[in-house]
Amino acid sequence: MTDVSRIPESPESEAEIAFEGALRPANLAEFVGQAKVRLQLELLLKAAAMQSRTPDHILLAGPPGLGKTTLALIVAEETGQPIRLTSGPALQHAGDLAAVLSSLVPGELLFIDEIHRMARTAEEMLYLAMEDFRIDIMVGKGAGATSVPLELAPFTVIGATTRAGLLPNPLRDRFGFTAHLEFYEDGELERVLARAARLLDLRVDDAALAEIATRSRGTPRIANRLLRRVRDYALVHETDADEQAVQHALLVYDVDALGLDRLDRAVLQALIDRFAGGPVGVRSLAVSVGEEAETVESVVEPFLVRTGLVTRTQRGRVATQQAYAHLGRALPGGAVPQGPRLDI
Numbered sequence: 001m002t003d004v005s006r007i008p009e010s011p012e013s014e015a016e017i018a019f020e021g022a023l024r025p026a027n028l029a030e031f032v033g034q035a036k037v038r039l040q041l042e043l044l045l046k047a048a049a050m051q052s053r054t055p056d057h058i059l060l061a062g063p064p065g066l067g068k069t070t071l072a073l074i075v076a077e078e079t080g081q082p083i084r085l086t087s088g089p090a091l092q093h094a095g096d097l098a099a100v101l102s103s104l105v106p107g108e109l110l111f112i113d114e115i116h117r118m119a120r121t122a123e124e125m126l127y128l129a130m131e132d133f134r135i136d137i138m139v140g141k142g143a144g145a146t147s148v149p150l151e152l153a154p155f156t157v158i159g160a161t162t163r164a165g166l167l168p169n170p171l172r173d174r175f176g177f178t179a180h181l182e183f184y185e186d187g188e189l190e191r192v193l194a195r196a197a198r199l200l201d202l203r204v205d206d207a208a209l210a211e212i213a214t215r216s217r218g219t220p221r222i223a224n225r226l227l228r229r230v231r232d233y234a235l236v237h238e239t240d241a242d243e244q245a246v247q248h249a250l251l252v253y254d255v256d257a258l259g260l261d262r263l264d265r266a267v268l269q270a271l272i273d274r275f276a277g278g279p280v281g282v283r284s285l286a287v288s289v290g291e292e293a294e295t296v297e298s299v300v301e302p303f304l305v306r307t308g309l310v311t312r313t314q315r316g317r318v319a320t321q322q323a324y325a326h327l328g329r330a331l332p333g334g335a336v337p338q339g340p341r342l343d344i
């Protein structure tokens with residue numbers, strides 16, 4: 001078993017953390033999809049083990065819920081090393097990071113979630129630590145302040161970010177390996193769901209699994225969440241967890257046929273109804289739906305772009321014909337949009 005200590009900093013509920021923990025694959029072989037990343041990681045870890053050194057620092061980039069934390073825990077399991085979990089928002093002063101770094105044991109893995117949200121002073125300390133396994137600690141104040149070097153045990157940083165573009169170049173350059181996690185194909189999500197259903201001892205037929213997969217926004221976390229909602233529905237209505245139960249349950253929870261939830265649809269509606277289909281900047285869109293720009297940019301937009309409902313142009317975001325069709329709106333000028341009107 002891996003030694004895991006979590007420094008609290010998570011938006012999820014305790015119940016969801018426990019649920020996710022129970023479903024996390026424990027090793028690379030159990031991890032579904034992301035074949036390229038798995039292969040790359042396998043090589044990296046094997047080479048480090050053969051040379052008896054710590055693996056290169058690893059950056060995991062991609063939208064939320066695609067398996068970044070899971071992969072970090074798998075690296076710990078595969079290398080047999082302890083892992084310390086923290087996050088960018090928890091490292092608001094260089095001292096916060098110094099306290100963590102100076103207590104690492106040789107070979108330990110340091111997982112920093114949302115690494116793009118770390119304070120600048122902590123970031124600068126991390127550059128030196130990652131490169132030379134050393135930090136400079138300031139002792140005293142004002143004219144008498146001196147910097148004292150502190151040697152660190154060799155360690156590996158595993159950074160996770162939903163916004164790789166926000167990382168300053170010097171930090172990005174210190175990661176020997178960057179894995180870009182992609183949204184999952186429906187078939188892969190079906191495998192994630194089948195595994196979760198097995199672990200939860202839940203009988204779900206193949207058609208139901210396929211239906212949940214297509215509505216999961218290419219994201220295992222969402223797939224597992226929807227599975228839970230379907231389980232609840234089947235339990236309360238004393239019915240099988242079949243395709244019909246999925247459709248009814250997801251109607252109750254406002255998840256439409258393409259997997260858009262209320263926020264996705266609100267953004268799309270604002271783009272079409274208030275901004276005449278765009279182009280419009282992501283900040284204006286976020287303000288108009290009362291959401292943070294970061295959420296719209298890192299959670300909503302990648303999915304809308306991937307499904308072909310929105311395109312990004314230099315002047316801003318633009319709704320496509322499919323977006324008009326999906327919401328059942330006429331195109332500007334009154335033309336009927338080409339493309340299927342999907343049940344919402």
Ligand SMILES: Nc1ncnc2c1ncn2[C@@H]1O[C@H](COP(=O)(O)OP(=O)(O)OP(=O)(O)O)[C@@H](O)[C@H]1O
Nearest residue numbers: 020023024031032064065066067068069070220221
């Ligand atoms: N490839 C996978 N195979 C099976 N389950 C997966 C896979 N990827 C993610 N999951 C499941 O999805 C859930 C969310 O994964 P995880 O917490 O690793 O995502 P994340 O990318 O770290 O998200 P965030 O950016 O929000 O921290 C977990 O319950 C995990 O078990």
